[in-house]
Amino acid sequence: MSKTLVGVAALAAFIAYCFHRGASASGTKAEVKDDLRRWEGEGGNVPAVATPVPQAPYRAPGSDARH
Numbered sequence: 001m002s003k004t005l006v007g008v009a010a011l012a013a014f015i016a017y018c019f020h021r022g023a024s025a026s027g028t029k030a031e032v033k034d035d036l037r038r039w040e041g042e043g044g045n046v047p048a049v050a051t052p053v054p055q056a057p058y059r060a061p062g063s064d065a066r067h
Helices: 001-040
Strands: none
Touching: none
8 A cells, every 4th residue: 555655646746847847948938939039129130241142153155064
């Protein structure tokens, strides 16, 4: 009887721990989303200069050179 009671208590403690960690993770996720939304609203991740566009490699007309 006591081994069963200890097992049930351990299982209950594990489940309570999992719920506690899940609630903590949800709170942290909400904070990160708020910070990201505020950062994007302030113009975050917008380059100050134009992003260069890669150019096609130059090949002379009639050239069979391969890169």
